[in-house]
Amino acid sequence: MRAYDLIELAGRNLREAGLRNSLTTLGIGVGVASLVAMLSLGIGLQKLATRQLGRSGLFDTVVVTSRQDSRGPRFAQAAPVTAQTKPLDDVARHNFEQMANVAEVYPNFSAVGDVRLETDKTGNHFTVVGTLPQSARTGEAFDDVQGSFFSSGTAEEAIILGDFGRDLLNLPREPRGTDVKLTPDQANQLLGKYIVLRYHKREAGESAPLAGNTTKKGQADPDDVDSGDDIKAEDAQSFNLVPKTLKLKIVGIVSSEPNRGLRQGRTPMFLPLQLAESLDMVQAGELWSTLRPSENKTYIALIVRVAKSKAVSQVEDEIRKQGFSTFSILDASKGITRFFTFLDLFLGIFGSLALAVASLGIVNTLVMAILERRREIGIMKALGASDGDVKRIFFVEAGSMGILGGALGAGLGWTIGRAINFATNIYLQRQDIKPENFWVVPIWLVAAALGFSVFVSMFAGLYPASRAAKLDPVQALRHD
Amino acid sequence: MATNGTEFESVRTVSVVRHYRLGRSLIPAVDGVSLAAGRGEFIALLGASGSGKSTLLNLIAGLDRPDSGAIVVEGSDLATMTSEQLAQYRRHTVGMVFQSFNLVPTMTLYENVELPMRFAEVKRKERRARVTEALERVGLSDRMKHRPSEMSGGEQQRAALARALANRPKLLLADEPTGNLDSKTGTEIMDLIRELNRTLEMTVIMVTHERSLAERYANRLVFLGDGKLVGESINELEKIGAAR
Numbered sequence: 051m052r053a054y055d056l057i058e059l060a061g062r063n064l065r066e067a068g069l070r071n072s073l074t075t076l077g078i079g080v081g082v083a084s085l086v087a088m089l090s091l092g093i094g095l096q097k098l099a100t101r102q103l104g105r106s107g108l109f110d111t112v113v114v115t116s117r118q119d120s121r122g123p124r125f126a127q128a129a130p131v132t133a134q135t136k137p138l139d140d141v142a143r144h145n146f147e148q149m150a151n152v153a154e155v156y157p158n159f160s161a162v163g164d165v166r167l168e169t170d171k172t173g174n175h176f177t178v179v180g181t182l183p184q185s186a187r188t189g190e191a192f193d194d195v196q197g198s199f200f201s202s203g204t205a206e207e208a209i210i211l212g213d214f215g216r217d218l219l220n221l222p223r224e225p226r227g228t229d230v231k232l233t234p235d236q237a238n239q240l241l242g243k244y245i246v247l248r249y250h251k252r253e254a255g256e257s258a259p260l261a262g263n264t265t266k267k268g269q270a271d272p273d274d275v276d277s278g279d280d281i282k283a284e285d286a287q288s289f290n291l292v293p294k295t296l297k298l299k300i301v302g303i304v305s306s307e308p309n310r311g312l313r314q315g316r317t318p319m320f321l322p323l324q325l326a327e328s329l330d331m332v333q334a335g336e337l338w339s340t341l342r343p344s345e346n347k348t349y350i351a352l353i354v355r356v357a358k359s360k361a362v363s364q365v366e367d368e369i370r371k372q373g374f375s376t377f378s379i380l381d382a383s384k385g386i387t388r389f390f391t392f393l394d395l396f397l398g399i400f401g402s403l404a405l406a407v408a409s410l411g412i413v414n415t416l417v418m419a420i421l422e423r424r425r426e427i428g429i430m431k432a433l434g435a436s437d438g439d440v441k442r443i444f445f446v447e448a449g450s451m452g453i454l455g456g457a458l459g460a461g462l463g464w465t466i467g468r469a470i471n472f473a474t475n476i477y478l479q480r481q482d483i484k485p486e487n488f489w490v491v492p493i494w495l496v497a498a499a500l501g502f503s504v505f506v507s508m509f510a511g512l513y514p515a516s517r518a519a520k521l522d523p524v525q526a527l528r529h530d
Numbered sequence: 531m532a533t534n535g536t537e538f539e540s541v542r543t544v545s546v547v548r549h550y551r552l553g554r555s556l557i558p559a560v561d562g563v564s565l566a567a568g569r570g571e572f573i574a575l576l577g578a579s580g581s582g583k584s585t586l587l588n589l590i591a592g593l594d595r596p597d598s599g600a601i602v603v604e605g606s607d608l609a610t611m612t613s614e615q616l617a618q619y620r621r622h623t624v625g626m627v628f629q630s631f632n633l634v635p636t637m638t639l640y641e642n643v644e645l646p647m648r649f650a651e652v653k654r655k656e657r658r659a660r661v662t663e664a665l666e667r668v669g670l671s672d673r674m675k676h677r678p679s680e681m682s683g684g685e686q687q688r689a690a691l692a693r694a695l696a697n698r699p700k701l702l703l704a705d706e707p708t709g710n711l712d713s714k715t716g717t718e719i720m721d722l723i724r725e726l727n728r729t730l731e732m733t734v735i736m737v738t739h740e741r742s743l744a745e746r747y748a749n750r751l752v753f754l755g756d757g758k759l760v761g762e763s764i765n766e767l768e769k770i771g772a773a774r
């Protein structure tokens with residue numbers, strides 16, 4: 051039998067028992083809709099999560115440490131034993147910058163210093179000072195920044211955390227670890243104002259006064275910015291620690307730590323990266339190195355930002371081959387992917403349940419149709435229909451219900467997703483949370499749902515179709 | 531009409547047996563029937579109710595398979611055919627009419643006549659011409675859009691005849707075609723069948739209860755009893771008429 055005859059016969063059979071077949075098709079539609087809705091929730095959540103994580107700067111970052119150095123993060127993976135170990139210096143940094151797919155390389159830099167508001171001569175805060183590269187501007191921490199990002203990489207400006215802002219204003223502390231957003235009023239008391247940072251500069255020197263001398267800094271004139279009284283530091287062989295002061299303008303206040311990424315500990319204040327590097331501040335972990343002489347400046351760790359997160363492992367391999375230890379969050383991201391695959395599977399099984407029930411509806415409808423059309427099947431066989439023809443007619447009927455139900459369900463699922471997304475976003479907006487698209491219905495999902503629906507329906511049609519094909523025409527035509 | 535010589539032979543059954551199993555006992559519905567029908571011959575199958583007439587007809591139609599014996603129609607043995615080949619045989623070689631007409635009630639007259647051509651994969655264009663031709667032959671060309679429920683018994687049986695003609699079969703099998711009709715309408719149908727038998731040279735095997743009808747239209751009367759051939763008579767009058 052030709053295809054169009056098959057479809058025409060199946061179509062007229064479906065119309066003949068219109069209500070019953072419509073209800074069955076609707077059942078399939080609801081099943082598909084639940085599947086589409088469940089999976090698009092899973093996909094949406096996964097996209098949201100990877101988007102958020104991607105913006106946190108975790109996924110395109112490789113932390114590089116020297117194998118000679120015990121100062122680096124403990125979690126760094128060892129380089130292959132065969133590789134030569136090298137110092138993590140400016141030569142290495144330049145090498146990394148030249149690699150394919152590397153967007154930028156910057157030191158994981160933090161110093162310590164005393165900070166106070168220019169106008170508040172008494173309130174000194176001993177604190178860690180971090181740095182931010184210009185690329186940090188797009189990070190998620192700056193979504194709700196009060197003020198702005200640094201005007202340039204060398205500007206004498208600072209960005210502070212909200213709770214450090216409270217400290218500066220001498221307000222009571224919030225519980226540790228909570229993100230603090232200042233009121234517009236509080237923010238205005240800080241933005242555009244100047245803070246004074248006291249730190250230690252590292253200078254090469256011959257003579258060796260006692261380290262204890264540096265404690266004099268507390269007595270230095272607070273307004274004597276960048277005066278640079280050359281008080282010599284302890285290390286006789288290579289360094290002097292020279293106390294310095296620097297006036298910085300507060301340009302931005304953020305509630306969560308920008309580029310939190312792989313940083314350890316809490317950093318409440320940030321300077322532009324180039325500025326900090328030019329200041330030659332003594333780094334937090336570097337007091338160690340004062341005990342060990344070295345000719346060149348070396349880095350504790352370098353952050354290599356990769357242009358595409360797909361290239362992370364390739365860049366990591368290359369750096370390791372050069373004899374450095376590396377760490378990236380890639381392994382963790384694989385875990386996240388695995389989790390979402392699991393979640394999707396779970397949601398998919400849950401959604402399929404409704405479709406399975408609906409497919410029983412198809413079996414039921416078609417078995418009823420066989421009983422009703424017994425005589426008609428007998429007639430068709432007497433007129434020359436083969437078993438295969440009869441089977442195919444029932445098959446096409448099942449498949450048509452699958453296609454129609456699938457299309458209906460995909461549309462319904464999409465609409466449900468939209469509606470719930472819309473409603474939730476209204477709720478989120480009321481809670482002052484940025485609306486998110488956590489319900490994604492990709493076109494492939496629609497196509498797959500349609501295909502799956504047809505497949506399930508055909509499968510459901512298997513039994514009725516073969517039963518109809520086996521019907522004995524002599525019995526069916528016996529007049530009773 | 532010649533009844534011997536294979537080139538003139540349409541149907542031959544050789545010791546055909548068809549048993550029905552009911553519990554432990556076997557019912558011999560058809561029990562060793564050997565029968566031959568020449569091309570263009572009109573045979574009437576007569577016998578008491580339950581004598582196996584319909585069973586024999588269904589075996590010849592390829593709707594049923596014999597337990598033993600051979601059925602050769604137009605040179606091929608049905609017993610050796612696959613079910614797909616049997617379907618093809620029914621499609622192209624056999625036309626069937628039944629006592630209860632067996633039109634598809636949800637289809638119009640046109641669609642009913644078209645149905646066997648769908649299975650025979652006749653092209654759409656040609657179908658229209660063939661349906662029109664068949665309906666003209668039975669005098670129903672103005673009723674194409676009607677459903678069976680809108681037609682009288684006689685009209686329905688004429689429609690069934692038109693449907694049986696659709697694929698231009700060589701063999702027409704009719705199971706009590708006038709059984710549900712009054713004698714006047716029955717006569718009309720019989721006239722029509724005889725006309726098809728003569729003008730299209732179709733072999734006709736017809737089951738009937740009415741001996742008078744059989745004697746008026748058939749070339750040969752075959753009597754069944756308990757699944758066996760119990761008698762045969764050549765209708766001399768009809769034979770003269772057929773030879774013309």
Ligand SMILES: Nc1ncnc2c1ncn2[C@@H]1O[C@H](COP(=O)(O)OP(=O)(O)OP(=O)(O)O)[C@@H](O)[C@H]1O
Pocket residue numbers: 550551552557558559577578579580581582583584585586
């Ligand atoms: N499916 C079946 N199961 C058991 N016995 C059957 C079956 N079909 C037919 N028979 C038996 O086979 C015998 C022949 O039946 P068949 O229908 O061929 O008779 P018939 O000559 O056509 O009778 P009628 O004139 O009443 O139509 C009967 O005894 C009948 O009971």
Ligand SMILES: [Mg+2]
Pocket residue numbers: 583584585705
């Ligand atoms: Mg009968």
